[in-house]
Amino acid sequence: MSFLKVERDGAVLTVWLNRPETRNALSEPAQMDELVDVCQQVRRDRSIKALVLTGAGSAFCAGGNVKDMRERGGIFAGSPHEVRDSYRNTIQRIPLALYELDVPVIAAVNGPAIGAGLDLACMCDIRIASEKALFAESFVKVGIVPGDGGAWLLPRVIGMQRASVMSFTGDTIDAAKALEWGLVADVVAADNLLAHSQAMARRIAANPSHALRLTKRLLREGQHMRLDSLLELSAAYQALAHHSEDHLEAVNAFLDKRPPRYTDR
Secondary structure, eight states, rough: OOSEEEEEEEEEEEEOOOOGGGTTTOOOOOHHHHHHHHHHHHHHTTOOOEEEEEETTTOBBBBHHHHHHHHHGGGGSOOOHHHHHHHTTTTTTTHHHHOOOOOOOOEOOSSSEEEEHHHHHHTTEEHHHHHHHOOOOOOGGOOOOOOOHHHHHHHHHHHHHHHHHHHHHOOOEHHHHHHHHTTSEEEEEEEEEEEHHHHHHHHTSSSHHHHHHHHHHHHTTTTTHHHHHHHHHHHHEEEEEHHHHHHHHHHHHHHHHOOOOOOOO
């Protein structure tokens, strides 16, 4: 059974983690492979301009399967050296795949996002929460550390102090606190979450593909570059953007006071 359910509407792809019976827990290598494969497919398909990631059922993602931890199964099986390699070859491929994805990604957090589930949401560019959403960086509660990049991701989203509170206590915060802390961009009614998130994705996808992809890359690179280096990269990207057909179409449509007709060229 496929772990993911995928639907496309124009330039927007919606992906569901689709194991509601396990609260969409991440433990099987095949699940990680599916997520990475979808990212690779999206990266190759320039007609896709935005991606919405959500969970089927009551949870967004419950993180690692605790039963597998107890039984030393799934990615937790084997010697310490084997577990290390298992992390590197499975779940750690997901943050790299999402980070390298040029298409903007919206996490529609429909319910609990716990442990690796919270980190998965933080791998996305924008997070929108259902009023029923819950968030926890809960690794310490089961005696382990964030093994999927959470120690890098969470401080960049909410700051080091709040990330430290969440990581050291493992406590759960609700959607209102997540909004206050800047973990999510918006909180909406549960029955409106997907429609709201897809509407935002369509607003994003209404813009030229080249400009979207280059802008996301600049935002990513700006997290670890000096200002002068980022300005150099921005100048190079801007030269590419100025010579795209969609840039000229956008300018002409603006001056003609008409909707633009982009061709992704």
